[in-house]
């Protein structure tokens with residue numbers, strides 16, 4: 449298995465281009481199941497997850513053609529996917545595929561809406577909590593689907609005449625359940641109202657694309673979505689929004705390692721809470737017409753206290769990265785994880801590098817230390833892995849990160865982007 453090796457202690461200076469958002473690209477790709485026309489998606493990041501989803505969609509009968517696009521320096525800057533689901537050839541999503549990526553469970557709603565039936569394995573994904581799918585099933589049942597659990601699969605059938613619009617009130621915010629039900633509702637008969645919908649920008653990106661495909665959706669960006677289902681959705685051309693988690697990750701890397709970096713193409717409006725947290729920690733962030741300029745030159749790091757929350761709160765997907773940064777703050781910081789119950793697996797790995805972190809229930813107490821020291825560590829999930837990269841960048845000496853396949857799920861060209869800014873980071877191919 450590949451490893452990443454970092455010689456830490458160097459500041460970052462230069463420009464990092466921000467890729468298209470993984471968590472927007474995945475549901476957008478799945479939306480191609482809703483139409484027999486071609487859905488063209490630009491700025492799709494080249495990641496293990498987008499490539500795996502393309503394979504899963506091909507299995508359902510989606511023709512998936514990819515145009516590459518190269519930056520001036522030869523680097524990859526996003527791809528254009530042309531997805532055409534002329535016919536659904538298989539409405540079954542097998543265990544072997546769905547277990548590897550939780551988002552592939554979101555094919556359930558679109559397959560059900562278009563085909564009237566779907567059989568989808570219960571999902572896997574990063575091991576960050578139990579992550580049930582009850583809200584997905586509840587929402588689709590409200591649209592008239594009959595669901596049965598059989599042998600680890602959800603077997604779903606739409607009523608005669610297809611799914612019908614309904615009022616759905618989610619008891620808690622779920623990004624995935626909102627995606628799933630939103631896509632199904634776009635092809636259901638009549639109006640669907642989703643209350644307590646996730647407001648994450650990736651949900652807004654999906655909704656905007658569905659509007660281009662012919663759905664009528666009001667309330668995009670709010671917690672109440674009104675969807676008028678269409679009999680038929682058309683093809684469209686849509687550009688995936690920039691990745692706010694990648695943006696926040698590199699912002700924290702610069703904040704931790706020091707230096708001055710332009711995050712090219714980053715959008716401040718997608719990251720208001722993380723930006724204010726970084727400013728509170730003493731980091732300079734300037735919005736420019738090319739992106740976000742992040743800098744810390746010599747100044748100390750002030751401790752912060754943060755709780756993860758659904759958007760627009762502080763994202764759980766930046767919690768591990770913030771913790772690596774706070775490991776070298778000048779005092780005591782506190783991070784409470786409210787979204788997933790098992791998302792502190794990076795703590796023991798950060799401890800190997802010398803971080804002083806104690807967990808009590810859902811809260812991590814971080815006592816800032818003067819320096820981290822390089823060591824061998826293990827990546828456990830996607831965001832935890834990148835927190836180890838940040839810690840490796842600040843640690844004195846050499847850090848080796850094992851199991852880096854987690855990183856490849858969500859960070860495009862990570863080593864290249866960081867080494868172009870002066871980091872000493874390399875991939876050792878096993």
Ligand code: EPU
Pocket residue numbers: 471472474550551574577578579580581582583584585620621622623624625764765787788789830831858
């Ligand atoms: N939940 C339920 N029942 C459900 C669905 C969710 O109890 O039916 C719970 C979950 O267990 C969790 C909470 O609700 O405690 C929120 O989960 P949500 O459904 O919002 O998460 P998700 O859709 O599975 C997406 C992202 C995650 C991100 C979360 C929260 C994608 C592909 N995944 O997951 O991203 O952490 O929203 O913002 O969009 C990542 O990219 O590393 C990642 C894990």
